[in-house]
Amino acid sequence: MKKDQVKGKLKEVAGEAQERLGRATGDREQEAKGHAREQQGKVQKKVGDVKEGVDQIVRKP
Template identity: 45%
Template sequence: MDKDQVKGAAKEVKGGVKEAFGKATDNPKTEAEGKVEKNVGTAQRKVGDAKEAVRDAVKSK
């Protein structure tokens, strides 16, 4: 497991919580910040997935 996968997953969770809090408190700014953070986390996790796939491909050669 790559560190970007772990950090990305953590950001996804944190962003999801922030988004839900923004919805619950009717705060569109917090909700939008949560969505952005969640998307950044998703991108970071996917980078980690790609790095791991490359690493695995190199190992299997």
């Protein structure tokens, strides 16, 4: 597993929590920031997925 995958998943989970907290408190700004952070995490995780895929292709004999 690549660092980007782990960091992305952590960012995604933190963003979900921030978004839910914003929704629970009625703070639309926090909700939006959380949603943005969650999406950034998803993108970062996908970057890690792609890197891992490329590594697997390159390592094949």
